[in-house]
Amino acid sequence: MSENKNNVNQNQTEELDMNHLMQIRRDKLAELQAEGKDPFEITKFNRTNTAGEIKANYEAFEQKDVTVAGRIIAKRIMGKASFCTIQDCDEKIQSYVSINDLGEESYKAFKTWDIGDIIGITGFVFKTRTEEISVHAKEVTLLSKSLRPLPEKFHGLKDVDLRYRQRYVDLIMNPEVKETFILRSKIIREIRNILDEKGYLEVDTPMLNTISGGATAKPFITHHNALNIDMYLRIATELNLKRLIVGGYDKVYEMGRIFRNEGMDQKHNPEFTTIELYAAYEDYHDMMDITEELFSKVAEKVLGTTKITYQGQEIDLKPGWKRISMIDAIKEVTGVDFNEIQTDEEAVALAKERKIDIPDKTKETRGDVISLFFEEYVEETLIQPTFVYDYPIEISPLAKKCPKDKRMTERFEAFIGGREYGNAFSELNDPIDQYERFKKQVEARDAGDEEAGMMDEDYIQALEIGLPPTGGLGIGIDRMIMLLTDAATIRDVLLFPTMKPLNNEK
Numbered sequence: 318m319s320e321n322k323n324n325v326n327q328n329q330t331e332e333l334d335m336n337h338l339m340q341i342r343r344d345k346l347a348e349l350q351a352e353g354k355d356p357f358e359i360t361k362f363n364r365t366n367t368a369g370e371i372k373a374n375y376e377a378f379e380q381k382d383v384t385v386a387g388r389i390i391a392k393r394i395m396g397k398a399s400f401c402t403i404q405d406c407d408e409k410i411q412s413y414v415s416i417n418d419l420g421e422e423s424y425k426a427f428k429t430w431d432i433g434d435i436i437g438i439t440g441f442v443f444k445t446r447t448e449e450i451s452v453h454a455k456e457v458t459l460l461s462k463s464l465r466p467l468p469e470k471f472h473g474l475k476d477v478d479l480r481y482r483q484r485y486v487d488l489i490m491n492p493e494v495k496e497t498f499i500l501r502s503k504i505i506r507e508i509r510n511i512l513d514e515k516g517y518l519e520v521d522t523p524m525l526n527t528i529s530g531g532a533t534a535k536p537f538i539t540h541h542n543a544l545n546i547d548m549y550l551r552i553a554t555e556l557n558l559k560r561l562i563v564g565g566y567d568k569v570y571e572m573g574r575i576f577r578n579e580g581m582d583q584k585h586n587p588e589f590t591t592i593e594l595y596a597a598y599e600d601y602h603d604m605m606d607i608t609e610e611l612f613s614k615v616a617e618k619v620l621g622t623t624k625i626t627y628q629g630q631e632i633d634l635k636p637g638w639k640r641i642s643m644i645d646a647i648k649e650v651t652g653v654d655f656n657e658i659q660t661d662e663e664a665v666a667l668a669k670e671r672k673i674d675i676p677d678k679t680k681e682t683r684g685d686v687i688s689l690f691f692e693e694y695v696e697e698t699l700i701q702p703t704f705v706y707d708y709p710i711e712i713s714p715l716a717k718k719c720p721k722d723k724r725m726t727e728r729f730e731a732f733i734g735g736r737e738y739g740n741a742f743s744e745l746n747d748p749i750d751q752y753e754r755f756k757k758q759v760e761a762r763d764a765g766d767e768e769a770g771m772m773d774e775d776y777i778q779a780l781e782i783g784l785p786p787t788g789g790l791g792i793g794i795d796r797m798i799m800l801l802t803d804a805a806t807i808r809d810v811l812l813f814p815t816m817k818p819l820n821n822e823k
């Protein structure tokens with residue numbers, strides 16, 4: 318009890334201190350406004366260069382006049398001369414500020430400015446006696462007043478939960494975070510470049526749909542007032558993209574937000590970014606090839622190598638990934654050969670023997686048990702890039718059956734570091750088969766499975782028009798970025814991850 322009381326007292330003290338500091342800053346702003354010097358009335362500032370440009374090309378800038386702008390992150394007042402450091406979009410740079418250059422009134426005003434204020438500096442570039450590239454200020458301008466203090470400079474913003482909630486402060490206090498999101502942008506750009514060069518057309522499909530389909534997931538439901546109908550935020554882009562293949566496009570892709578009303582953990586956020594791509598007259602083997610190419614080329618282009626380290630594991634993304642069927646992968650790890658287990662009863666008995674829980678009676682099938690065995694024993698062992706192919710039909714409602722074993726489908730998932738990064742099919746284009754599989758999804762949904770798909774009559778009609786043999790691939794962009802930036806959690810690669818409001822007691 319005493320520890321909790323001390324924590325409450327400390328929080329109350331910190332809140333009082335913060336309120337006092339904020340009031341001081343508001344008083345300073347009020348003084349400026351009374352003097353007709355309101356910084357918030359400034360609408361534009363003509364900056365000539367960034368700190369990064371100056372530091373990277375010092376010889377070209379030496380003794381030249383520049384105008385820079387940024388946030389004050391450090392300040393040393395030394396009588397008639399001072400130093401301050403500002404941080405802009407890509408770097409920090411020091412400035413020497415003196416009463417002789419600014420005049421008494423401007424220098425006096427400068428000394429009252431606070432850490433966090435945004436200022437502009439005009440002056441010439443030089444090096445100090447300690448060889449630090451700096452700007453000798455001739456003029457300084459207050460561009461925006463920071464009314465809330467930044468975290469104490471030596472400790473920064475370390476509270477992980479608060480960093481995600483206040484990403485704007487996180488980016489200021491932890492520059493390495495900014496670098497992660499610069500890499501994110503570069504990775505996305507390179508993915509697009511590769512697909513564009515291969516002749517894929519980037520398209521946009523609806524985020525609001527009258528049917529939830531294309532994946533096994535619980536959707537978010539909203540209501541459209543004008544139409545007076547419930548609608549679903551998309552859980553996948555698959556069905557609309559395949560409609561476009563029916564319509565005559567040979568290669569399409571979409572990169573965008575997906576929404577799933579499910580749990581949150583290190584790998585999952587309710588909204589996330591995926592890319593799905595579809596190519597007519599190709600199959601899942603072609604999708605393996607392009608998956609290797611995307612990961613290896615993006616890593617080479619953005620990081621300069623295909624050899625990476627993820628959470629202490631050394632991984633090589635170069636093409637030539639291991640390819641193994643799901644049944645063979647299980648046999649390789651456990652010694653169990655599901656080719657020798659032919660009935661549902663045998664499979665369920667084996668699961669019980671191994672103490673593998675089957676959470677749903679409707680899923681007591683050989684195919685579901687194969688999937689559970691794989692998840693339990695195999696997935697975490699797949700450290701180097703591996704394609705696991707030929708999945709049970711029970712868990713693959715949109716994939717073509719394997720010609721040699723109709724109980725399995727031409728589907729693969731890509732695994733790296735024990736995690737799944739991509740999912741692909743030889744797409745099911747038989748409308749009769751697809752209708753029957755949709756019916757089974759509807760039955761599962763009626764039995765209480767909120768993640769099961771719905772009947773999509775229009776998609777069946779599209780297949781009846783005719784979908785050519787097609788290969789399709791989906792990759793989780795956020796997970797790919799986690800891999801290439803060595804991020805432990807998905808929240809580290811989302812600028813604004815979903816967070817429960819602090820004032821929400823529920």
